[in-house]
Amino acid sequence: MSTKKRVAAKVNGDAVEFLCEPRQSLLEVLREVLSMTGTKEGCNDGNCGACSVIVDGTLVNSCCMLGVEIDGCEVQTVEGLSKNGRLHPLQKTFLEETGMQCGFCTPGFLMSSKALLDAHPDPNEHQIRHWLSGNLCRCTGYDKIVRAVKKAARMQEAEK
Amino acid sequence: MNKPKKPPGFRVVGTNPIRPDGLDKVTGRAVYGDDFKIAGMLHGHVLRSPHAHARIKSIDTRKALRLPGVRAIITGADFPKPSVPMVGMGEGGHFDMNDAADNVIAKKKVFYDGHVVAAVAADNPHLAEEAAALIEVKYEVLPPVMDVRSAMAPGAPVLHETFNPGAFFMKTIKVLPNASRLELGAGDIAKGFAEADVIVEREFTTETVHQGYIESHICTAQWDERGQVTIWTTTQGAFAIRDQVAIICALPMSHVRVVPLEIGGGFGGKDTAYIEPLAAMLAKKADRPVKVVMSRAESLRATGPSPGTYIKAKMGAKRDGTLVAADLSLAFEAGGFPGGPIAAGTLTSITRYNIPNVRLEGFDVLVNKPKMKPYRAPGATQSHFAVEQLLDELAEKIGMDPVDFRLKNVMKTGDRLILGFPSPPIGGAELLEAVKKHPHYKAPLKENQGRGMAFGFWFGAGLTSSAELSVNSDGTVQMCTASCDLSGTRLTLAMQAAEALGIDVDDVSPTVGDTHSVGYALQTVGSRTTFATGIAVIETAQKVLQEMACRAALLWETDAANINVENGIFTDRNNPAHKFNFKELADKLEHSGGPVSAQSTVTPERVGFQLAALLVDVEVDTETGKVDILRCTAFQDAGKAVHPDFVAGQVQGGVAQGLGWALNEEYWYDAKGHLCNASLLDYRMPTALDVPMIDVVILETPNPGHPYGVRGVGEVPIVPPAAAVAIAIHNAIGVRMDHLPMKPGCVLQKIKDQRAAAAA
Numbered sequence: 063m064s065t066k067k068r069v070a071a072k073v074n075g076d077a078v079e080f081l082c083e084p085r086q087s088l089l090e091v092l093r094e095v096l097s098m099t100g101t102k103e104g105c106n107d108g109n110c111g112a113c114s115v116i117v118d119g120t121l122v123n124s125c126c127m128l129g130v131e132i133d134g135c136e137v138q139t140v141e142g143l144s145k146n147g148r149l150h151p152l153q154k155t156f157l158e159e160t161g162m163q164c165g166f167c168t169p170g171f172l173m174s175s176k177a178l179l180d181a182h183p184d185p186n187e188h189q190i191r192h193w194l195s196g197n198l199c200r201c202t203g204y205d206k207i208v209r210a211v212k213k214a215a216r217m218q219e220a221e222k
Numbered sequence: 223m224n225k226p227k228k229p230p231g232f233r234v235v236g237t238n239p240i241r242p243d244g245l246d247k248v249t250g251r252a253v254y255g256d257d258f259k260i261a262g263m264l265h266g267h268v269l270r271s272p273h274a275h276a277r278i279k280s281i282d283t284r285k286a287l288r289l290p291g292v293r294a295i296i297t298g299a300d301f302p303k304p305s306v307p308m309v310g311m312g313e314g315g316h317f318d319m320n321d322a323a324d325n326v327i328a329k330k331k332v333f334y335d336g337h338v339v340a341a342v343a344a345d346n347p348h349l350a351e352e353a354a355a356l357i358e359v360k361y362e363v364l365p366p367v368m369d370v371r372s373a374m375a376p377g378a379p380v381l382h383e384t385f386n387p388g389a390f391f392m393k394t395i396k397v398l399p400n401a402s403r404l405e406l407g408a409g410d411i412a413k414g415f416a417e418a419d420v421i422v423e424r425e426f427t428t429e430t431v432h433q434g435y436i437e438s439h440i441c442t443a444q445w446d447e448r449g450q451v452t453i454w455t456t457t458q459g460a461f462a463i464r465d466q467v468a469i470i471c472a473l474p475m476s477h478v479r480v481v482p483l484e485i486g487g488g489f490g491g492k493d494t495a496y497i498e499p500l501a502a503m504l505a506k507k508a509d510r511p512v513k514v515v516m517s518r519a520e521s522l523r524a525t526g527p528s529p530g531t532y533i534k535a536k537m538g539a540k541r542d543g544t545l546v547a548a549d550l551s552l553a554f555e556a557g558g559f560p561g562g563p564i565a566a567g568t569l570t571s572i573t574r575y576n577i578p579n580v581r582l583e584g585f586d587v588l589v590n591k592p593k594m595k596p597y598r599a600p601g602a603t604q605s606h607f608a609v610e611q612l613l614d615e616l617a618e619k620i621g622m623d624p625v626d627f628r629l630k631n632v633m634k635t636g637d638r639l640i641l642g643f644p645s646p647p648i649g650g651a652e653l654l655e656a657v658k659k660h661p662h663y664k665a666p667l668k669e670n671q672g673r674g675m676a677f678g679f680w681f682g683a684g685l686t687s688s689a690e691l692s693v694n695s696d697g698t699v700q701m702c703t704a705s706c707d708l709s710g711t712r713l714t715l716a717m718q719a720a721e722a723l724g725i726d727v728d729d730v731s732p733t734v735g736d737t738h739s740v741g742y743a744l745q746t747v748g749s750r751t752t753f754a755t756g757i758a759v760i761e762t763a764q765k766v767l768q769e770m771a772c773r774a775a776l777l778w779e780t781d782a783a784n785i786n787v788e789n790g791i792f793t794d795r796n797n798p799a800h801k802f803n804f805k806e807l808a809d810k811l812e813h814s815g816g817p818v819s820a821q822s823t824v825t826p827e828r829v830g831f832q833l834a835a836l837l838v839d840v841e842v843d844t845e846t847g848k849v850d851i852l853r854c855t856a857f858q859d860a861g862k863a864v865h866p867d868f869v870a871g872q873v874q875g876g877v878a879q880g881l882g883w884a885l886n887e888e889y890w891y892d893a894k895g896h897l898c899n900a901s902l903l904d905y906r907m908p909t910a911l912d913v914p915m916i917d918v919v920i921l922e923t924p925n926p927g928h929p930y931g932v933r934g935v936g937e938v939p940i941v942p943p944a945a946a947v948a949i950a951i952h953n954a955i956g957v958r959m960d961h962l963p964m965k966p967g968c969v970l971q972k973i974k975d976q977r978a979a980a981a982a
Contacts (some may be wrong), residue, residue: 067718085348099257100250102486104436105518109902112436140250141291153248160867163875165247166254166437166486191910198902200434200487201709202871204910205879 071132073098074142082129088122089113092139093131100140104198113156113198114170114177115139120176123196129154140169143176151217154209161210171195175211184215191212233789235930238867241713242732247484254484255440255456256515263442264293265344266504266514267350268497269357270524271332271339273896274366274590275379278330278359281340283443284357291345294508295357297338298329302472308386309469316389321559323470325593326499330883332361332379333558334592335896336523338496343504343512366590366895367654370532370553373400373587381558381588386585388561391472391569400588401553404565406640407581414547414579417701418538419631421547422615426608428944428962429888430530430555433597434879434907437486438521445512450477451502457756458488458706459745464737468981471502478502481736482706486749488878490596491526493745519900526595527889529555529562533608539616543630546665552605553585555594562586567601570941571600571609573639574650574679575631575831580640588896596747598681598876599832599937603883603944607962610676612943613794615958624949625658628677649859649923650833651679656919660836662855671841671852672954678834678941681750682934684826684927687755688741689762691719692819695771695812697805699723702735704743705755709872709936714752714864715759718930722763724790725804749832749934752864753925758824765820770807773814774800828927832960834858836877840950847970849885849951855917856942861925861933870918873939877916880943888963 066081080095089106092098092115092136093146101124104112108126115124116138141152152175155161162168171194176187185193190211191204199207228650236783246252283295304319305625308330327338340357344350353560367373367381387394387402394402415421441455451473455462460480468475497514505512516525531554535603550571556562568584617627632650639645657663658673692700696849701719705711712732720727733797771785784795792807794800802810811818839853856873863869886906890899899905924931947960 089716095258098250099253102254102437103256103474104438104486105902107518107901107903110436110518140248144249149245149248156248157244160238160241160710160871162244162247163486163868163871164435164487165244165252166245166484168437169250187915190327195909195911198434198436198909200436200489200879200907201875203874203876203908203913203916205874205913206867206871208910208915221461 067130069133071134071137074139078092080185084128084130086129087125088127088129089124092124097143098139098158102166102169104167111174112167112170114173114197116177121174140172143172151214155210155214155217159206159210159213161202161207167197167199171199171207175214178211179215179218182220229239232721234717234727235862235864236866237863238712239584239717239727241710243707243712244715252484253488254437258442258454258483259513260442260444263511263513264345264508265350266341266343266501266512267347267354268318268338268356268500268514268520269340270520271328271335271337273332273361273363274335276332276361276365278328278332278339279362282358283340285358286342286353289353289356291349292342292353293510294343294504296341296500296503296507298327301327301470304469304817305472306469307423307443309465309485310546317561318386319469319896322466325559326470329591336520337558338500338524341500341504344509349700368589368891368895369530370555370587370589373589374398374553374585381590384611386558387465388572390561390563390565391588392565394564394586401585402560404547404568405582406568408640409579411547411549411579411581415538417540417546419541420616420619421536421538422612422619423536424612425959426533426535427935428604428744430591430608431597431887432522432526432527432905433491433885435487435489435491438518439492439497439516440527441498441501442511442513443505445506450479452479453498453502454483455498456483456485456492457709458485458493458747460737461704461707461742462493462745463495463498467498467502470495470499478736479736481735485706485708488708489598493747496525499754499955518902522900522905523897524592526593528600529594530596531555531604533605535608535612535614537612539620541620543620543622543627545575547579548572548577549581551583553587554601555587555589555591556586557591557593559593560586560588563596563600567605568681569641570602570681571605574633574677576633576637598879598940602678602680602715602878602941606676606678606941607944607948611948611958614949624675625654629654639891643860646828647656647832647923647926648831648833649921652923653833653835653857653859653921655838656857656921657835660837660855660919662853667839670844670954671839672950672952673837673839674834674946674953675837675949676942676945676949677737678938680828680832680938680941682753682832683750684829685748685750686742686745686823686825687758687884688743688821688823689758690740690819690821691762691766693766693808693811693817695809697725697808698729698731699725700792701754701759702740703731703758704735704740705751706746707734708746710865710868711746711751715755716754717864719759719763722760722765723804741821749936753928753932753934754824754826756932757826757928758822761822761824762820766818766824768851769818769820774802774807776814777810826927830861830925830933832933832935834942836942836946838934838943838946838950840947840954842951842954842969844955844973847966847973849964851881851914851946853914855919856939857919857921858935859921859923859937860935861928863920863929864932866920869920869935872936873918874916876936876939877912877943878908879914880940881947883962884944884947884964886963886965889945
């Protein structure tokens with residue numbers, strides 16, 4: 063058993079302060095300490111991407127980062143995607159294009175897709191598949207997810 | 223009231239509305255297994271056997287119990303002996319509840335790497351894990367047996383001194399110390415092969431694979447002072463879990479309430495109680511709620527994968543392309559306990575073709591691996607891998623187009639099945655014609671590229687489903703079923719309710735009930751929910767309309783027989799001034815006898831068979847043996863596609879799983895029976911870079927067993943890919959594949975053998 067550390071960070075724009083054990087992953091901190099269960103655990107060893115979040119602009123598997131490492135960082139999770147009751151274009155297109163079935167991998171795919179669109183607002187199919195290759199989906203065969211991301215890119219462009 | 227008329231066209235069925243549960247899933251609000259928490263909850267950790275086959279000599283929990291924060295430890299000794307013998311679990315088959323209880327937690331012997339030996343509940347998950355490591359178990363290690371041929375050989379290590387063969391679709395009879403057998407036949411096999419101009423014969427092996435749902439198994443159990451336990455879990459069937467927990471923990475069924483949470487994928491793997499009885503017993507002993515989470519490694523080591531197989535197949539045809547004989551012997555792993563999907567694999571192997579002389583033999587073989595489970599069209603992918611390749615070879619030898627060859631032999635409506643009854647309406651010929659007509663079929667290919675086509679069959683399932691509908695005074699409707707929603711079935715069921723009631727789909731609010739709130743239903747398995755629960759929903763809607771028609775009659779002071787209902791409009795045959803739409807009448811229910819609700823429980827018999835075909839183009843790297851998938855077109859008969867985008871999604875998902883099975887996925891055991899690749903890095907499922915866009919062609923041959931013609935769609939798309947890829951590899955580089963997965967090493971070996979043969 064180890065001493066808990068005090069960590070101060072920003073999560074989805076809100077300042078948060080919490081105590082966590084040095085051994086706790088960012089995923090565990092988000093889910094158990096901050097009660098933000100939108101970010102999912104699929105493997106806990108960095109191979110499925112269900113826990114994808116964005117830390118200081120970089121896409122990470124939150125199961126492979128420690129909670130204490132986010133001190134002073136800005137974290138984006140699926141809970142922060144919609145603003146004031148308005149869905150993010152990716153959330154809309156994942157619904158419209160049926161880019162999910164069981165929905166368990168969806169938060170991770172949404173965050174990876176957001177990181178992609180932040181870096182490449184108009185991605186081609188290969189870029190989409192490359193950026194999403196760290197996220198496993200067992201239900202869809204990826205076809206409708208790729209379509210949803212393409213459509214969200216067009217939607218974001220139109221909104222500009 | 224007249225019988226509600228089927229609308230001339232569909233208003234709701236066949237459209238693509240947005241699923242009502244979707245918002246929760248894109249915002250992170252949806253509550254899956256691990257998202258559920260209750261105050262005072264402890265965390266469980268399961269101690270698992272490191273040996274594939276061993277006798278448990280002793281278990282010492284004293285050190286672990288002394289660790290501060292440890293609240294309870296259970297072993298096999300804490301469980302009663304089940305008093306119920308064989309139990310039917312729908313598509314899960316019939317199995318011996320003693321085996322089911324032993325699979326939950328080992329009593330005297332462990333039968334596979336990862337078999338549960340003990341479980342701990344502690345204040346936090348890390349502590350529980352530390353405590354589990356302090357439990358001392360002494361084993362007498364026994365030699366394991368890891369594949370079907372070794373297990374059937376004389377002198378093989380024996381798993382169980384006695385066992386009850388399971389029955390999944392069909393009974394098997396014990397014939398060897400580790401195996402039971404079934405046989406089916408038609409005609410005269412010797413005569414059939416004597417008539418054949420061309421005979422092909424090959425042996426095939428396939429490795430164990432996992433369903434690979436992204437959410438693992440997670441549940442939470444809590445007892446009350448009356449001795450009733452509530453279990454929140456992620457499952458394909460709340461009642462299935464309830465029944466198993468009740469029998470394994472010796473509780474009245476009414477004392478077990480199972481609340482299904484959102485489920486992060488199942489594919490056949492999530493209707494067996496693995497951790498639920500453990501959580502229940504831990505919670506009872508600790509007198510606190512307990513959550514048990516299976517890690518990814520635990521889920522791969524110790525849930526219910528799909529069997530590895532050995533298949534010996536021989537088929538014969540006449541020069542004109544008529545199939546005359548088939549002789550198949552299939553041995554499927556059962557895992558550590560009997561009752562794998564051998565019968566389904568055997569029965570589906572050739573059922574899509576008319577073959578007069580047939581012998582089918584299946585073996586359910588005990589090996590030191592986890593108890594095998596259904597995985598999407600259980601058993602069919604393996605048997606089709608063999609049969610479709612032999613058909614391709616026969617067509618090649620005869621010099622016939624492979625689709626024409628299949629068209630010549632394809633089963634049609636009314637043809638007698640090997641099962642002994644005529645085929646219900648089926649659109650196999652139409653499906654194959656669609657393949658031939660598709661531009662993909664004749665598209666050009668380059669060097670080292672090849673195209674394969676395979677044709678797949680799955681029975682589908684009916685089984686028991688329940689539904690309840692309640693009409694609100696504003697004309698909206700609550701709908702509750704017991705069918706867990708794996709992929710959007712809340713919506714496909716709400717669409718059928720809306721269609722039947724004549725209202726908008728947005729006016730139907732669908733929920734999945736728990737075992738205390740809705741009528742009994744079997745699991746969401748066998749592609750049956752949109753079909754069978756759909757029938758329950760439509761029947762219930764008809765009861766609602768009937769009652770509402772009586773109310774209209776009461777209000778209009780006429781006889782109910784005079785009320786006409788069409789598309790949600792109630793009219794009086796004798797008075798054209800009398801007219802209510804659904805909402806207007808709903809508003810009047812409270813004062814005409816009270817709100818209206820209705821319930822139905824159905825067990826439909828007339829299940830529509832499922833057929834699918836896949837066209838796949840591959841490119842083989844002849845230096846490394848790596849196979850890339852270039853193009854896929856999937857064809858499937860949906861009967862009637864309730865939500866065409868969802869149907870396409872089911873097909874794409876099944877094809878992608880099939881491609882993973884074809885090229886990458888396998889359980890890797892070492893000689894001692896340890897699973898060496900229990901992670902998603904090493905158990906390699908397809909990523910977005912491994913599969914192309916998957917075009918889907920939906921055909922609709924209505925199933926007369928459903929009011930709207932619906933067939934199940936979920937399972938059969940996984941069946942053709944492995945065979946289609948094997949055929950594509952043959953067409954690319956001229957080798958015949960006989961092992962799954964067709965990983966680079968296997969393909970490269972075939973290329974080397976081919977070069978050596980050419981040099982010789």
